[in-house]
Amino acid sequence: MNDTEKFTGPISDKALERLAQYVHYLRRREAEGLEVISAVTIASDLGVYHTQVRKDLALTGLVGVPKVGHKVKDLIKAIEHFLNWDNVHDAFLVGVGNIGNALIKYRGFETSGIKIVAGFDVDKALIGKEINGIPIYHTDKLIDLANRLKIKIGIITTPAEHAQEVAEMMVEGGILAIWNFAPVVLKVPPDIIVQNVELYSSLAVLSQKLKSKLEADGDIPQINEEEQKEEEEKQK
Amino acid sequence: MNDTEKFTGPISDKALERLAQYVHYLRRREAEGLEVISAVTIASDLGVYHTQVRKDLALTGLVGVPKVGHKVKDLIKAIEHFLNWDNVHDAFLVGVGNIGNALIKYRGFETSGIKIVAGFDVDKALIGKEINGIPIYHTDKLIDLANRLKIKIGIITTPAEHAQEVAEMMVEGGILAIWNFAPVVLKVPPDIIVQNVELYSSLAVLSQKLKSKLEADGDIPQINEEEQKEEEEKQK
DNA sequence: TAGATTGTTAATCGATTAACAATC
């Protein structure tokens, strides 16, 4: 009976995202030699509420010790287990362009549940080659290989216009979860897990906020009369 | 008086992220030859509510024509203007590893407000070289160059342990907005814009959902009694 | 005109934040 997690509905994405943050933070603190930590400390270092940290940690079934806190090592273990990061899944990556290449070369995700075992592309110049020991096949082979190797995770790093067809091939190949870097809303069966990395959306937030900031600071020349009036209003 | 935007508080990140999605979707539809589109169509294609699309579009000051909809071209223009994507800012990137390299090579962000004009690293093997015509300097030069070129945007693609110091250098160099790919919560003055790309968080969501799914499907051998009982409960 | 579409206002929902009780 090592599984004391009580049944709860699906966990919110936000909570899962924070848990990943906690792990990275805790690994760093552990490397510094810290052995015990309180939710209050985690919260203040990461800029969130301590009650939120506790709620998130509770999702993993963790129980802390009043007055003491949590053992850093146990926390890391428990979160990693909860996120399934102690269980590495093989993954296929389709689209060996700039980002695809970077993800294949980068081995850092292997401590986060994913190991890329093959790349796929339609570029003849790439097919048959290896990148860091990982073979690149023609995308034609995707469905068959995914089925045979029982691959569960697919990564899409193709140009936007090919993302949908690749997603469909992945589904046909029995892939259950797609990590999608293309700026496209994929249409897949409802039971397929899709996690989008929206770089352009992230950039949109950055860009628009910078614009607002520059305008507020008066750094932009073409300020119109209405805005100037508003400025004056504020100063009163 | 081309600026009919009324004053509203800061726009929510979610809304900005969706606006970026709309642009990409609309660009694709425009390429297909579509000239007019309704909020209802956008919504159903992207899987969101039409009232939400309208609210988001309203943020940009756009006004549609009842019974007709919006001109695709105008929509794109308005959203791009709102996101400040028609105004390209020069950016510095620090950390020319796998991801840094990919971002430097990839020119796609130049239609989304960002142009990387220099890379920085501490690796002697990289310094002095060019990647796609973009020079790589020693990180020592960052502060001075950022100040002199009045760079406003910094991109952090260093290992986690160096992200904080790089962020501090950026702030000292007068950089106002940081696009951070390191899994670290940066501590910077409150007026500095930080936008994190949380790849590990994204992976955490994927990983945990896949785990839940596999468990639900019974694909994992070690199913315990409690879970089996729950399964039986459901089937009634 | 009728109807498709727009835009806005109200209701619901979920996540965040705050307040409180429990414990080593």
Add this chain to the structure above:
DNA sequence: TAGATTGTTAATCGATTAACAATC
């Protein structure tokens, strides 16, 4: 023991969803 910490329950807030009114 007193107090720091945990864990939980209640209040607030904001975003999503639904319902309605306006218009070419």
